[in-house]
Amino acid sequence: MDPLKNVLINDILNARCADPFGCLGLQKSKTSSGFTLTVWRPTATAITVISLTDDTVLGKMDCLHKDGLFELSFPKAKAPFYYRINVTYGDNTYTIVDPYQFSDATFHDPEHHQANLYKSQGAIHRGAYINKQLTINGTRFAVYAPAARSVSVVGDFNAWDGRLHPMSSNGDGIWRLFIPDVNHGARYKFEIRANNGDILPHRSDPFAQRIEQYPSFASVVCFDEKHQWQDEQWTQRPLVDIYETPMSIYELHLGSWRRKEDNQPLTYLELKTELVPYLQEMGYTHVELLPISEYPFDGSWGYQPVGLYAVTSRYGTPEEFKELVDALHQANIGVIMDWVPAHFPADSHGLANFDGSKQYEYPDPKKGWHPEWNSLIYDFGKDHVVNYLISNAVFWLEEFHIDGLRVDAVASMLYLDYSREEGEWIPNQDGGNHNYEAIAFLRRLNETVYLNHPRCFTVAEESTAFPGVSKPTYMDGLGFGFKWNMGWMNDSLEYIKKDPVHRKYHQGELTFSMVYAFDEQFVLPISHDEVVHGKGSMIEKMPGDPWQKFANLRVFSAYMYFHPGKKLNFMGNEFAQGQEWSHQRSLDWHLLDIDYHQGQHRLTQDLNHLYKNEQALHLDHSGHGFEWISYDDSANSILVFVRKAKEYTAHGIAITNFTPVPQANYRIGVPEPGRYQVIFNSDDGRYSGSDYLLSQGCQKNHIYQTEAIASHDKANSIEIKVPPLSGVFLKWLGE
Missing domain, CATH: 2.60.40.10 (Immunoglobulins)
Structure with a gap:
């Protein structure tokens, strides 16, 4: 031999x-x-x-x-x-x-292999997809493991025996094998022998489109040719300036929105039936899904993913998830998904020490280990890691018609010393704390999304003053479409928690946001992070007796919708969820039988429709859409400002009263003479308010006529009646 x-x-x-x-x-x-x-x-x-x-x-x-x-x-x-x-x-x-x-099947990528869909990314061609060779059905397996001594495919089709199907590499670090008669639904993993001879725990396929839950975490061959998309009217809609259109986002954890009697979560198909009409009725423009990439631990809510290309199998199949997205689009509701490229967990079936070496994470724990989340940080300096992540982003936009990516934990990517003490981090080449590799990755990500998918957008969860997060890369920005306004969130929540008697000393906490409101393209977030870990639900944050608690929540909600910026609210906030959120149980839908909660539900619905219908509320990205009338009436804790449409002919006046004291004769200057109509009042009895204006003969639709009396540096003014703990919006009807 x-x-x-x-x-x-x-x-x-x-x-x-x-x-x-x-x-x-x-x-x-x-x-x-x-x-x-x-x-x-x-x-x-x-x-x-x-x-x-x-x-x-x-x-x-x-x-x-x-x-x-x-x-x-x-x-x-x-x-x-x-x-x-x-x-x-x-x-x-x-x-x-x-x-x-079939050596040719091993060393040549089939035409419809996933990486070929994203040629602009230069992704390494690997993954498992059904394909045909010489009329022989089967699956072409491939995995990048350059430091491996050997790699085998193991699965149900070979009794998980690593001896039967050794793979081959041509020296490029990619191991390949075409196995006939292994088809859709087959379970598999990779058995990798490290360079030192040790056989590692079986790895899930980093490109698998389906991964089973505990205990197997097996990858599943998945090639979907079944779903026929019917959302052409949505995906081919005319391009518009997204910064001048309303965006009201319902943040959703799929597994705990509603549950069945046995406490099992709804499936994708059940959500299609129940969620879509609910969002339509409530007037939301978008839904944002907490991470749906596969993850092993329920308690991570998806923020510790192992399987970026796999739709979580907790609620059904990838085909069924596509049905949900399709139905949302047909209802004119955009779909945003939380996407986690910052870090990944060290689970033995995942990417950690993948082939016996640090292929995906930074080798040095001072750069590669996240102390706050006990997870590993992607090595953004490696081409195959960057290609893997960017191809994944494009994969969701193209394969599942996702409209937006909310990128999680951007601040942790930007700073080398994030959540680290002195001596626990490695400075960059200039001695600073910016991660240049991560910054380059984020810029490339955003350029890829916007150049190839102009109807899609990205959103950064970024909590620092890093400059230009939502500025284009050609202006030295990171290139995101939007940034979460964490400053507004923190300041406004701290303010609203205070007893109204003390708020006059903290007026600046509300007004400061307008100093920087147009420095970035902002989303105003009241997210899941604000209603967990002992922070209490939104209604629990409010001071006072039950009536005041709900009145405070109503005026806060109105203030959020009046304030420049896109809106994001976590599920349950729309009806004043009672207890703080838990991923293990349903929202407290029974609370809608109580008037106060039902009132908050109606108020949220009406605010969404007000926001969508009133052009004066749409211009979020420019100071031309905002003008203060009164920001310094701290004695009464009242704010008054103008919201203006791009053409200015449409404008309205927002008044918020953060005390339980009504103001019967409150004079404000106005931009234009004429008639101003009350089109929203959070104190309306419909919302379980006091109906103060109604008792004064000034209910909704009441019209105020301006007077030639100077006030707030304006030639004309109106004298209005301001209800207690309320948000009121007046629309200018002309002269």
């Missing part, structure tokens, strides 16, 4: 072969004419070779080694041929197609 082949055969017998095509399948004979066929089937007792195209028996193989190595010579064969084998194990015989006759 050829010495080299002898070495390879020895590696095969010991499950450490790195070049199975060098010794298995048909090999050109080096000592005589023809070909020699070598087959490895552990514990087989006999093997017969049959033509692939008919039932011609080509010969019975000789046992070369008792462990299951067989050989048969074809001295008259002029060229390679394709074959099947009948493999006998004791009394049972099975027919299989030997994968080691």
Whole structure:
């Protein structure tokens, strides 16, 4: 036997072969004419070779080694041929197609392989997809593991035996193998032998589109040709300036929005039935899903993902998730998903120490370990990591028609010393704390999204003063479309928690946000993070007796919708969820039987529709859409400001009173003479308010006529009646 082949055969017998095509399948004979066929089937007792195209028996193989190595010579064969084998194990015989006759399938990517969908990203071609070779159905497996000694595919189809299907690499670090008759739904993982000879825990496929839950965490071959998208009217809608259109976002955790009687979460298809009409009725423009990439631990809510390409199987299949997205689009509701490229957990089936080396994470824990979340940080300096992440972002936009990516934990990516003490981090080349590699990654990500998908957008969860987060990259920005306004959130929540008697000393906490309101393209977030970990629900944050608590929440809600910036509210806030959120139970929908909660629900619905219908509230990104009338009436804790449409002909006046004291005769200057109509009042009895204006004969739709009396540096003014703890919006009707 050829010495080299002898070495390879020895590696095969010991499950450490790195070049199975060098010794298995048909090999050109080096000592005589023809070909020699070598087959490895552990514990087989006999093997017969049959033509692939008919039932011609080509010969019975000789046992070369008792462990299951067989050989048969074809001295008259002029060229390679394709074959099947009948493999006998004791009394049972099975027919299989030997994968080691398809070397071309191993070293050439099929046309519809996932990475080819994103050629602009230069992604490494790997993953598992059903494809066809010579009318033989099967799956082409591939995985990037450049430091591995050997790699095998294991799964249900080979009894999870790493000896049966060793993969091959051509030196580029990618291990490949086409296995016939392994089709949609097959469960598999990769068995990787590290360079030191150790067999690592079985790894899930980093590109798998489906991964099972605990305890298997098995990847599942998944190729969807079933769903026929019907959202063309949405995906091909005219391009508009997203900064001048309303965006009211409902942040949603799929598993705890509503639950069944047995406390099981709704499936994607059940959510399609129940969630879509609810969002339509409530007037939301977008829904934002907490991470739906697969994750092993329920308590992480998806923010510790293992399987960025896999839709979580907790609620159904990828095809069923597509049905949900399709239905949302047909209802004119955009879909945003939380996306987590900052870090990943150290679960043994994931990316950590993937091939026995630090392929995905920074090697030095001072840069590669996240102390706050006990997770690993992607090495943004490696091309294959950057390609992996950016291809994933594009994958969600193209394969699942996702409209927006809210990028989690951006601040932790930007700063090398994030959540670290002195001496626990490595400065950059200039001695500073900015992670240049992460910054370059984020810029490339945003350029890729906006250049290729102009209807889509990105949002940064970024809590620092890093400059230009939502500025284009050509202006030296990071290129995000939006940034969460964490300053507004923190200041306004701190203010609203205070007893109204003390608020006059803290007026600046509300007004300061307008100093920087147009420095970035902001989203105003009241997210899941504000109603967990002992922070209490929104209604629990409010001071006072029950009436005052709900009145405070109503005026806060109105203030949020009046304030420049897109709106985001976590589920349950719309009806004043009672207890703080838990991912293990449903929202308290029974509270809608109580007037106060029902009133908050109606108020949220009306604010959404007010926001969508009033052009004066749409211009969020420019100071041209905002003008103070009164910001310094701290004695009464009242704010008055103008919101203006782009053409200015449409404008309105927002008044918020953060005390329980009504103001019967409150004069404010106005931009234009004419008539101003009350079109929203959070104190309305419809919302369980006091109906103060109604008792004064000034209910909703009441019209105030301006007077030529100067006030607030304006030539004209109106004298209005301001209800207690209320937000009121007046619309200018003209002269």
